[in-house]
Amino acid sequence: MANRRIAEILRSGQPDDSLQVQGWVRTKRESKGFAFIEVNDGSSLANLQVVINQDLPDYEAILKKLNTGAAVEATGVLVASLGKGQRIELKAETVKVYGEADPDTYPLQKKRHSFEFLRTIGHLRSRTNSFGAVFRVRNACSTAIHQFFQERGFLWVHTPIITASDCEGAGELFSVTSLDLKNIPRTENQAVDYSQDFFAKPTYLTVSGQLEAEVMAMAFSNVYTFGPTFRAENSNTSRHLAEFWMVEPEMAFCDLEGDMDLAEAFLKHIFKYVLETCPEDMEFFNERIDKSVLATAENIINNQFERLTYTEAIKLLEKADVKFEYPVSWGLDLQSEHERYLAEQLFKKPAIVTDYPAQIKAFYMRLNDDEKTVRAMDILAPKIGEIVGGSQREERLEVLERRVLAQGLKPEDLWWYLDLRRYGTVPHAGFGLGFERLVQFMTGMGNIRDVIPFPRTPQSAEF
Ligand code: 4AD
Ligand code: MG
Structure with a gap:
């Protein structure tokens, strides 16, 4: 089954295309008998909506793991979307959750975060x-x-x-040296002796x-x-x-x-x-x-x-x-x-x-x-x-x-x-x-x- 990037699916995917997507859950919405999850794989701003029907084996257990931030892989068939906001969505046939993300501690919530806050979690802001x-x-x-x-x-x-x-x-200039400058014994205004250094002369980052x-x-x-x-x-x-x-x-x-x-x-x-x-x-x-x-x-x-x-x-x-x-x-x-x-x-x-x-x-x-x-x-x-x-x-x-x-x-x-x-x-x-x-x-x-x-x-x- 073709593994496709979400940007490409949203651009050219057609109903009945059978495919696999991999990405991270942005949001989950539960309805009676089914759930929608929005998946993003970094290839585009837009998410791919994945519809999971309660007929799926282990429906309840999987849904519990599909929180914002979880890594997921879904296979299924594209169908025309009845909802607003997207042309097409994936009707899931299998859903595999790789890594969960605990909703109580995952710092990225659905609301808008300030850039100042996001700078403090540089490893997640992308x-x-x-x-x-x-x-x-x-x-x-x-x-x-x-x-x-x-x-x-x-x-x-x-x-x-x-x-x-x-x-x-x-x-x-930032200096580059193999010398342990902190521990070289020298008086305050004495220049560093670079003869023992890697390049035998002062060097810098360009x-x-x-x-x-x-x-x-x-x-x-x-x-x-x-x-x-x-x-x-x-x-x-x-x-x-x-x-x-x-x-x-x-x-x-x-x-x-x-x-x-x-x-x-x-x-x-x-x-x-x-x-x-x-x-x-x-x-x-x-x-x-x-x-x-x-x-x-x-x-x-x-x-x-x-x-x-x-x-x-x-x-x-x-x-x-x-x-x-x-x-x-x-x-x-x-x-x-x-x-x-x-x-x-x-x-x-x-x-x-x-x-x-x-x-x-x-x-x-x-x-x-x-x-x-x-x-x-x-x-x-x-x-x-x-x-x-x-x-x-x-x-x-x-x-x-x-x-x-x-x-x-x-x-x-x-x-x-x-x-x-x-x-x-x-x-x-x-x-x-x-x-x-x-x-x-x-x-x-x-x-x-x-x-x-x-x-x-x-x-x-x-x-
Ligand atoms: O004007 P600058 O210092 O020019 C040079 O370094 C020349 N040797 C370039 C050349 O002619 N080949 O730096 C070039 C540009 C600046 O116009 C500015 O856009 C950017 O580099 N720049 C910085 N960007 C981010 N942070 C800094 N600290 C920057 N310093 C310069
Ligand atoms: Mg300049």
């Missing part, structure tokens, strides 16, 4: 409608990302998780795969990374994680214009793909999480993003008739409130801000002729703020050496990176998309902790 929808959409976003780059001939390259360099130069992606782009022209990155920033916000996933394309023979064009086409592609492949989940978000989810998606797909320079953005912010918490002035970084004002209130669509002051950006960004600004671009999204950060890279050896020194970095630590400018250097560019911020943007979920299965944030690492 069994709810909201998290089911989030993680299916997250999966669809991943597929769309690979599809977009593979169709364009980009090579997916795997960059290291353990690195010796701080790509962003922000010092937000904050970005960009530098290594540049290495690969100098051989394969167009590449992308898609992997976990780590930041030891103590930001307790709804937009920051200590461990998040980043997508980083890197393109040789490309300038900032090409970089922006790619990023815009990329975001449009992902939204289109998710609308096409997850319509029910997207409807659900629009109805239950944020009433502007579908309109936002259409807006992204159909409108050109606004493009402006940092200097223009500062002028607009200075003119804004809102009171910002943080100061606005040329040379200061944009805060999330400023970013959101531009995208959400002023332009009402994503905005790409370019040419930031050199002193607030990383060492690798290409210096403009004014010697004050760099060829950077950030994409600011309504409700989110910065979702993409990218730039054209400094391909001129002397200028790069100067920038490395100016930022207090050591050229000898970056010898291999500088070598890329010594041998066959070429204008190149890339960007990093914060994957969780994308999923937040797509679903309207308010907190970034609710779009990753196992969030790592300050003071929280349950698993």
